[in-house]
Structure formats: structure tokens, C-alpha cells
Amino acid sequence: MPGCGKHLTYDATVGTDTYVAEAAHIKGEKSIAPRYDASMSDVDRNGIANLIYFCTHDHTIIDKVEADWPVERLVKIKTEHETKVRETMIEAFADVAFPELASAVAWVATQPPSGGATSFEVVPPDEKIRKNDLTNASRHIIAAGLVSQATVAGYVEAETQLDSDFPDKLKSGFLAEYYALKHKGHKGDELFELMCAFAVRGLKKQGDRTAGLAVLVYLFEICDVFEK
Template identity: 35%
Template structure:
């Protein structure tokens, strides 16, 4: 039996989250993930594409790479079905270096759109994000210790790209704080604790699997946005995550 095109949960979530659930081809960038509704399940209309071919006889193949390396996040990109067929059908036009650059350019484009949308989020976007994160059961003590934000970055091995994301999200920290206070005053006095509990549960789930650093932050960012390809929801989710990163024990170093 040959090797399998199998991906870890972390790889899949990181791939879809960082690419904003969109095709990476620069003249396309259409949504390829549509979240579940009350009537339908989540639908994916695109593909996980290998940059260096998975099969030794495939386009852009490299027999020196192991199966694990071929299936890792660094060698994968999201493409709609049509663009995937194009790049594999014309590998001379789309060699490895072109596709690696295309993937990076797409990630930069996502960040630019997040930054643009961040300025426009308001309470309605925060409400949509928080309503799906909030935990009805308050979590017990997590064993976290409180650290200053800069020390959190170092202790959790968060790199420059994550630092940039946190800085971007903190543009709307006052808005998130106002929203949370409004919820405490008018709706639920335990709202902040329930919101934190929802994030803690997600953090613990991935932490227990050995996921750390930028990968873990990316998974929490995807969780906050609900896996949507809509930039307003992604911006709102990042704003909530960045605010909680700054003010409480989300994404801290465990006490040893």
C-alpha cells in the first residue's frame, strides 16, 4: 500500500485559517469554504494542493522529500478546483518557486484585507463572533500564571508574524473592552468569564496534543472567526483574541 495524502487536524485548520478559506491564485481568490448553516453542513469547494507533488511522478516532484514533508503545511496551499487543475496541468508555467511565492503573496493579501476590515468592525461583528465562542459552563482553574504580553510572546515562542497579528487585533482593543462591558451591564454579568472559558477549552484541546507557538495561535484565530472566509468576521475574531491575549490568561505559559 502506498503512502497516504493524510494531514493532521492542525495542518488543515492552519491551512484554511491563514489562507482565509480562499483560493491562493492571485486572479481568483474566491471563497472555497462555506460554513455550516441551520440546514446544511460545511461545504468545501476547493482543494488542498501540493506545491512539491505528492506522487514521485507528479508535477513538480522531488523524491528527496519525505511523505511527512510533502503533507506538511509548508508544502500545501489552497486552490479552487479550476486553479488546481491549471497549475498541475501547466507545471512549467507554475514551478515550485512560483507557487511558493504565490502562497506567500496570498497570505500577505489576507493580512492587508484584515487590516483594512479591522478599522470597520463594530458591535454586531463582535456579537456574532462572541456568541459562538462563549461557554455556558465556566472552566475551573487552568493552572496558568499571569505574564506581561511581551513575556507571553517569548515564553510561547510566538514569532514576528503572530506579533503582527496581535498588534493588528489590538487596534480594536478599546471597542472589544466596551462591548464586553456592555454585555456585563445589560446582558450577563459573567460574560467575560464565559468568553474566556470558551477560549481556554479550545486552547487546552490543542495544547494537550502538543501544538505550540504560531501554529496554536493560528488555530485559536480560526476558532475565533468560526472558519469563515468573510474578512469582517475574521477581523472581529482576531480583535477578541488579541484583546484577551493582552488582558487575561489566554495563551499563557503553564506553571511548571
């Protein structure tokens, strides 16, 4: 909500971070709800495009004072926020440098080599996005992450000088998680989102988390993490 600025997640000092806000329906969930649209299917009603994330205070206001908060106004708020987030994300990826990458992939030091040959084939991202059944949210992260790819490639090259198994260990760490998630039935955007969570696990600083995502996008682009 413009002007609100409240943190909608809580960063836990111990344990797992948590969401502390509410997914509000733009077009109401039930027939008595504000902005209800009878012509909408339940799937669309509860789909991402019809949800907007607000603090409890703002959620209460938009539902109690419906006249002030028509569908068009909420959609505009959501669209503008998403645009701002995308721009910020691109700037953040552009700022990724070796120290953040070192934090993001520190786990590679204890990763055993896969024992197999590492193939780093170049596959056009657009084609991979399509084959992996990814839609807008994932696409935006991948597109933004491409900004940092030369830096990540340079980092991987530098690390490979020190440890020739580095690319193999980096890749096999991600692949192990990818196959485990796929085996559990995850796919498409949900699978990508879980891989993003994996890429930033244990990282607290925003710069390190962005670096973790930059590495994921790098692997997505250049090798067979994800379907070719």
C-alpha cells in the same frame, strides 16, 4: 490563483461548512509528479510552505502544464496572496465595532460564572507567542488582531458596567475550551487554530467572525487564556 476568484469553501446552510478545493504540492509529492525535488524530506514536502490551495480546475492546469508553472511562479503567487490576505485582515480588524462584538460574544449571557477570581495580567504578546509555540500563521492573526484591541477593551468595559461577571464569564468560556483542547493533546498552531474556530462558532457574517477573533486575540494578550 490570480484572476480565478472562485470560493474555495462552501458555507453550509445546514451543518458544517466545508472546503471544496485542493491543496496542491508546489514541489511534487511523488517522484513522477510535476516539480518533484528529490532532495526534499517528506515532512517538508507535505508542509504548509510547500502547499498551495487551488480550485480543482487550477490544480489540474498547474500539474498538466508544468512548464508554465515552475516552482518560482507558484511561490510568488502564494506569497503575494498571503500579503494581500494579511492587509485585508488588518483592515477587517480595524473595522470591528460594538455591534459585531455583541454578536460575537452573545453566548456570554448564558455562560455561568467560574466562581474564581479573574486575573487579567498583562503579558507581552511576543513572549506569549513564543511560550505557546506559535509560528507565522498564528502570529499574523495576533498581530492583525492587535489593531482592534482598544475597541474590544472598551466593549468589555461597557459590558462590565451592565454585568460585573461579564469578564469572568467571557474568559471562563474560552478557558474551558482551551483546557478541553489541550487535554486532547492539541498544541501550538493547531491549538490556536482550533481556538479561532471556537471564537467564530455559529457566526455567519464576516464582520462578526472577525470580531470573534478580535476577542480571542484580546484574551490572548491580556489574560491567561493560553500559556503565560
